[in-house]
Each structure stands twice: as C-alpha cells, then as structure tokens.
C-alpha cells in the first residue's frame with residue numbers, strides 16, 4: 001500500500017545545527033510500499049534477550065537505516081528477517097514477520113532467502129574465482145546448469161552495479177579471497193544483487209571501505225531503493241543521515257525510536273536517542 | 283625453597299639451551315630412524331630387483347611356485363641362489379582390492395561425513411559420531427575373523443552358484459575366500475577412518491561461507507556440496523590418501539579373507555572374477571614370513587616391502603601436491 | 616503444501632503503485648530437487664548402515680564371547696590338544712597384550728611428547744622442522760608389515776642380541792623388546808599429532824606471561840604448557856594404545872610363532888620374559904581363526920571378545936577425557 005511520503009527534505013527547518021555540514025544525498029521518495037512488517041519480534045539466545053518486542057515496517061522506495069551501539073541487536077534483527085537465526089541453535093524467535101502480508105514462517109526458507117538476501121558484516125566471498133562467486137548464485141538458484149557465456153552479461157552487470165567491474169574486469173578468474181577487504185565486500189554486495197532480491201539487508205557494508213568505495217555503495221543504495229526495499233545497519237551516523245529515509249535507533253535490544261531520518265537526527269523524541277545522536281556529532 | 287626453585291629452573295640440568303639441544307637430538311634421531319628404515323628396506327631388496335630388472339613387475343609364472351623355488355635355493359650356497367620373481371599377480375590383486383575398497387569407502391564416507399556434519403538431527407549425530415570412532419578403532423584382526431567366519435561362508439554358500447564353481451573347477455576353487463570378501467571388509471575397515479577425517483574437514487569450513495550461501499537462497503544440500511565439500515577438498519584428499527596407504531599396507535586381515543593363493547582374477551571373465559581368490563602384496567609377506575631365514579627369499583620379501591613403502595610414500599606425496607594446488611582459492615586444510 | 620498459503624492479509628494488496636513484479640516463485644513447496652532428495656536419502660541410508668554394522672559387530676561378538684569365554688581362560692596358558700576343550704586358555708596372549716601395550720606406549724609417549732614440544736616451542740632451524748613434520752607423516756603412512764620386516768633386521772643384529780635370545784652366535788630377534796619398540800612407531804604419529812594440537816591451541820599470551828616472570832622456555836613447557844595440554848596428550852596416548860593392541864603384523868613377525876611365553880633361560884626375572892618370544896590377543900585370534908595354524912574358532916571368538924572389550928574401554932576413556940576437558944574449559948574448545 002502506498003503511504004504518503006513523509007514530508008521531509010534536506011533543507012527543512014528540522015535540520016539540527018550539528019548536521020548543517022552533512023549533506024543528504026537522497027531526495028524525497030517517489031513512492032513507498034510496505035513490503036515487510038515486523039510485529040512484536042523478540043529474539044533470545046539461550047537466556048539472553050537480544051531483541052525485545054520490536055515492531056517496524058520495511059518499505060520499498062525507501063532506505064531504512066538501523067543505528068545503535070554495539071551489541072544492541074541490530075545484526076540479530078536483520079538475521080531474523082530472512083530466518084538466518086534458525087541456523088543458531090540457541091536462538092529463539094517469537095513474534096511475527098510478514099513479507100507481502102505472508103508470515104515468513106510459512107515461506108520455505110530457501111525461497112524466502114532468495115527474496116530477502118543479506119550482506120554480512122564480515123566480507124565472506126566464497127573460496128572461488130570472482131566470476132564463480134556471482135555465477136554460483138545464478139547457477140544454484142536455477143534448476144539447469146548454465147554455461148559461462150550465458151551467465152556473463154548478468155555477472156558483469158551485477159559487478160557493475162556494485163562499482164567493482166572496472167577494477168576486476170581483467171581478473172575475473174582470480175581467487176576472490178585475494179581481493180582487498182573493500183573489494184571483497186563489494187563483491188558480496190554484487191552477489192546479493194545478482195540474486196535479484198526484493199529486500200536487501202546490508203549489515204555494516206561500508207565498515208571496511210575507503211571513502212570513495214563508500215560513496216559508490218551509497219549511490220548504489222539510493223538508486224536501488226525504488227526496486228528493492230533496503231535495510232542498512234551502520235555505525236556511521238553521517239552515513240545514515242546521508243542515505244536513509246527512515247531511521248530505527250536500537251538500544252540494548254529495544255527499539256527506542258523509529259521515524260523519518262530528519263526527525264530522528266533533528267529533533268528526536270527520546271532522550272537516549274538525543275544522547276546517542278549528539279554524542280556522535282559532538 | 284627459593285634456591286631449590288632457582289637451581290631447578292636455571293641450573294645446568296634444565297637450562298634452556300641444553301633442553302633445546304636434547305630435544306633437537308631426539309628429533310634428529312627420529313628422522314635418522316626413518317632414513318635408516320628406508321635405506322635398510324631398499325638395501326635388503328636390492329638383490330631381488332637387480333636380478334629381475336623390470337620383469338619383477340611383469341607377469342610370468344605362478345608367484346607361489348617362484349617363492350618356493352627361491353626359498354629352496356637359499357638352503358644351499360650363495361652360488362645357487364635363485365631370484366626369479368614376477369610379481370604381476372600380487373600387484374594386480376593389490377590394485378583390484380585396494381582400488382575397489384577405496385572407491386566404495388570414498389563415496390560412502392563422503393555421504394556419511396556430510397550427513398554427520400550437516401544433516402543428521404542431533405540424536406542421530408550423537409550416535410553416529412561415536413559409532414564412526416568405534417568402527418575406526420576395531421582391530422583389523424577382528425574384521426578378519428568376522429570376515430572368515432561370516433562373510434566368506436556366506437559368499438561361498440549363497441552367492442557363488444554351482445555352474446560358476448564348475449566352470450573354473452580345474453583352475454581354482456571358489457570357496458568364498460574371494461576378491462569380493464576382501465574388498466567389502468577392507469572398505470568397511472577404511473571407511474570410518476576416511477569419514478572421521480572428512481568430517482573434521484567439513485567442520486572446519488568457515489561458517490560465514492555457508493551462511494553467505496544460504497543467505498542468497500541456495501538450499502542446504504547444494505550449499506553443503508558446492509561450498510562445504512568444495513572447501514574441504516584438501517581434507518578429503520588427505521583422508522583418501524591416508525586410507526589408501528592403510529589399505530595397501532593391510533596384511534593380516536587380507537591374509538585371512540582373500541584366499542591364500544596367488545591368482546590374478548580377470549575382469550574379462552565376467553562377474554565371476556569377484557568370487558575368485560587372490561592375494562595382494564602385503565599378505566604375501568605375512569604368509570611367507572617363515573622363509574625369512576633363506577637369503578634370497580628374505581630379499582624377495584623385502585622387495586615386496588619396498589614396493590609397499592614406495593607406493594605409500596608416493597600416495598602421501600601426491601596428496602601433498604594436490605592439497606597445495608587447492609589452496610589457491612583458499613580451500614582449508 | 617502445494618498452493619501459496621494465504622494468511623489473513625493485514626491490508627489489501629496495493630494496486631496501481633509501481634511495484635516490482637514478484638518472481639512468481641511459489642511461497643511454499645520445496646527448492647529441493649529430486650537429485651537433492653535422493654542424495655539425502657543416501658546419506659540417511661549409509662548413516663544407518665554404519666550404525667547397524669557397529670551394533671551388529673558388538674552384539675555378535677558379545678553373544679559369541681559370552682558363549683565361549685570362560686574366566687579361567689584368562690589365567691590358563693594355551694596347551695596342545697585335539698579338541699577345543701583340551702587346549703586351555705590364552706593367558707599368555709592376554710598378558711602379552713598388556714606387556715606390549717605398556718612397553719610400546721612407554722616409548723612412544725615420551726618420544727612423541729618430546730617431538731611435539733620441539734616442533735611447537737622450538738622448531739628451529741625451520742628446515743629441520745619441515746623435515747620432522749614430513750617424517751612423522753611418513754611414519755604414519757608406513758604399513759606395519761614393513762616396520763615389522765625392518766625390525767627383523769635391527770633386532771637380529773649382533774649388537775642388539777642382548778634384547779632377544781642368542782644361540783650359537785645367531786640372534787633370534789623375536790622378543791617383547793623388539794615388538795614393543797616397533798609398535799611404539801605405530802603409536803608415535805598419533806601421540807605427536809594430538810600433543811601438537813593441544814600445545815598450539817594454547818594462546819601465545821600464556822607463554823609470554825610465563826617468560827615475563829623469568830621462566831625459561833623449557834620450564835614453561837614443562838610446568839604450564841604440557842599440564843594445560845594434558846587432555847590432548849592423554850587422547851593421543853590412548854589412540855596410540857588402541858593401535859598398539861590392535862596391531863597384528865608386527866606381532867606375527869617380531870614376537871609370535873608360539874602361543875606361549877618362551878622365557879630366555881639364565882636371565883633375571885622380568886628380562887627373561889621380555890627377551891623371549893610370546894604372543895598377544897591379536898596374534899592368538901589370527902592363529903585360532905580357521906585360516907590360522909590352530910583353527911579353534913571358539914577360542915578365537917573368546918579372545919576377540921576380550922580384545923573388543925579393551926577397545927571399547929579405550930574409546931570410553933577417550934570420551935571421558937574429552938567431556939571432562941570440555942567441562943573444565945580448555946583453550947581449545
């Protein structure tokens with residue numbers, strides 16, 4: 001369903017003084033559709049509760065940024081969105097998550113993960129060549145094994161979207177693990193895009209990147225938001241401010257505040273948000 | 283108190299240099315022992331190889347008759363020593379039995395290891411893991427005993443048909459001591475060893491790779507085979523090599539079940555060849571161990587040992603090379 | 616679950632909005648292809664087969680063992696006789712196994728731990744370290760029948776005549792000393808590998824903390840590192856013990872030929888037995904099986920049962936050490 005685009009923009013009156021230097025690279029969304037709905041989600045590892053009764057929507061046409069101090073449950077929340085939490089034996093999930101109004105518990109996990117793909121905090125390219133890393137996704141999702149020639153255009157375009165193609169086009173057969181950390185992370189993003197997801201989960205994708213590659217990724221994310229619902233976890237508040245339409249601030253497993261980026265950074269409702277945000281911008 | 287402490291730690295007995303030298307000497311001694319072993323085996327084997335040349339490995343005559351001749355010649359003076367020996371029957375039998383057993387064990391071990399590490403529900407893997415460890419630790423002579431008393435009679439009484447028995451009546455008797463029994467029991471013996479090395483390899487695959495693949499919507503089965511098994515290839519090679527070396531060197535169990543005649547079963551004869559007896563290299567040494575006192579027989583047995591040693595070493599070397607080349611894409615050991 | 620599952624929608628699906636067309640994938644049903652399913656079925660089948668074989672071996676040997684084993688067999692030596700009722704027990708084999716196990720591990724443990732300490736803590740010059748690693752790996756791959764033949768050369772040399780029986784200048788070569796020494800080589804690689812694993816799992820800062828208070832390297836290894844690696848050392852020793860008591864080829868060649876102790880006359884008490892020939896359970900099983908010289912299957916079953924109990928006890932001990940180590944929480948877990 002279409003919700004009215006939140007009325008905020010970079011030059012609005014709400015811009016706080018601390019952010020006057022920061023530039024928002026994102027305009028108002030053209031549209032926004034609710035694709036996922038997190039409803040009263042709690043996740044606990046054995047006795048420790050990592051996510052406590054969190055509810056929020058995830059919309060296509062917008063970028064959602066999750067911020068919060070280390071260990072507050074951002075990764076855990078992200079992993080439960082495509083049921084990766086099920087791989088952790090101690091993890092217990094309660095509450096509901098809907099994808100297009102269907103409970104994801106009813107979707108076969110593999111199918112769910114094709115629609116909701118994830119890029120991890122630690123770059124994890126497979127121990128294969130650069131080409132095979134991306135071709136792997138295309139091959140294993142299909143039922144028939146395709147030849148290299150037929151996959152080439154798709155692989156190239158995925159690499160191109162992640163801003164990696166120019167750097168690796170001559171070395172597509174080199175081991176992916178020999179790439180630099182930043183290149184590896186962009187390869188992982190390319191891989192996730194090659195799967196043509198409907199929702200893309202990015203867990204601190206830029207933590208290993210130089211400013212230039214970060215710029216590439218941010219531009220990519222902004223361009224993607226019309227096709228894919230993007231959720232990004234970041235410790236870089238400037239980045240969240242630059243690219244996010246909505247921001248969720250988590251603290252010790254609680255969702256403290258969820259709202260439009262300009263609101264959360266400009267005039268947060270909660271004191272804890274205020275402290276966290278201003279602490280970062282001094 | 284204090285002084286005793288000091289004298290013990292800084293005193294001459296355990297001074298660091300001295301300890302390092304002592305341990306270094308120990309290590310050198312182990313290395314020298316291995317070199318001595320290799321040198322001795324080849325030195326003792328030399329007369330047999332020298333007299334036969336490449337024909338040693340070729341066909342010709344019956345190995346058992348040849349060994350007998352060699353032994354008898356050793357009872358006289360050195361002038362009369364006979365060394366004529368053509369080991370083809372033994373080599374062929376070793377190849378068939380080891381190859382068959384490794385092939386069977388390899389595929390079943392791979393599936394069991396994958397099952398154990400990735401797919402078995404917890405109660406099942408809690409049972410399967412100790413089972414594999416137990417099967418790997420059963421002494422080979424027990425496998426041999428069960429083979430002789432259960433498998434061999436079963437093959438002899440139920441699998442071999444009368445026409446088959448009659449068709450080879452003049453040449454060889456089909457009593458159940460057979461290639462089939464040897465292959466099956468040897469496979470059972472080495473499969474647990476392979477399984478435990480394979481599953482160690484699968485367990486040490488970086489979980490991030492598996493999660494990465496699952497997070498892209500590739501199902502567990504394909505993730506396991508395309509990522510886990512692929513990256514664990516060095517461990518798979520290592521396990522296969524070790525198990526093959528064990529299979530080639532297995533003497534006593536095969537001496538018990540493979541039948542006690544030197545014979546080269548020919549696959550061209552049809553399915554019957556798996557029921558034919560055949561004795562590989564290692565059991566030949568055990569069977570003829572009483573002949574060690576005869577100089578030429580001694581040399582012949584050491585020549586067989588030299589071939590075993592050489593092939594075991596070559597397997598390790600080949601495995602090492604294979605593992606090295608796989609590291610290129612970051613596969614783990 | 617063939618059709619897409621329709622849960623009560625929270626709100627009607629939007630119309631008109633630019634929306635990425637769904638991929639048309641079914642929401643339930645499976646991404647597992649037929650070949651994937653067949654593969655998993657094979658996994659289950661083979662896993663269950665392994666368990667079934669283990670259970671069958673244990674159950675069968677228990678039944679046979681309880682049927683044929685009499686406690687007095689462990690304390691009566693074998694005698695010559697016409698029926699299985701007259702041939703006594705296998706006490707000499709039983710105690711022989713205990714003797715080779717003790718002596719073999721008594722050599723393998725200190726040497727193996729020494730080599731492992733040198734490899735992990737010293738390891739210089741690097742070339743020697745590489746050579747040592749390959750040596751240990753090579754020893755692990757040497758068939759035990761080859762070790763046995765090598766033993767016949769060493770232990771029948773005149774210089775080592777004092778370790779076995781000598782008559783008229785000819786050294787007999789078969790003795791508990793010789794067999795145990797060669798068996799220790801079978802156990803050595805296992806002890807080295809396991810100890811190394813334990814030592815290298817200890818984080819570097821533990822060593823640095825010890826050096827920082829002025830302890831020498833060797834004192835650190837003796838007082839801090841080896842005690843911390845005790846579970847792995849014990850595991851290695853027990854795996855080695857399992858291989859020693861299970862080995863047959865070395866016993867057949869270097870110890871047996873008889874089913875009784877054959878003490879050397881004129882030597883002091885333990886040495887007359889240790890220098891003499893003897894037998895072990897594995898050798899007894901081999902000889903008592905239908906293919907052996909004694910052919911008394913009932914005794915073979917009884918002895919195999921005792922051997923199996925020993926192996927099971929060792930397995931249980933390894934398990935207990937592991938579990939305790941995990942509970943205490945070593946660095947390696």
Ligand SMILES: Nc1ncnc2c1ncn2[C@@H]1O[C@H](COP(=O)(O)OP(=O)(O)OP(=O)(O)O)[C@@H](O)[C@H]1O
Pocket residue numbers: 045048049050069070071072073074075076077088090121
């Ligand atoms: N596999 C696990 N088992 C047990 N506890 C876990 C596990 N993974 C995470 N936790 C705990 O859950 C809490 C939330 O972890 P999570 O990784 O979601 O934090 P995060 O917000 O992503 O932190 P960071 O910003 O450092 O990545 C932490 O307290 C962590 O200790």
Ligand SMILES: [Mg+2]
Pocket residue numbers: 074075076121203
């Ligand atoms: Mg995280």
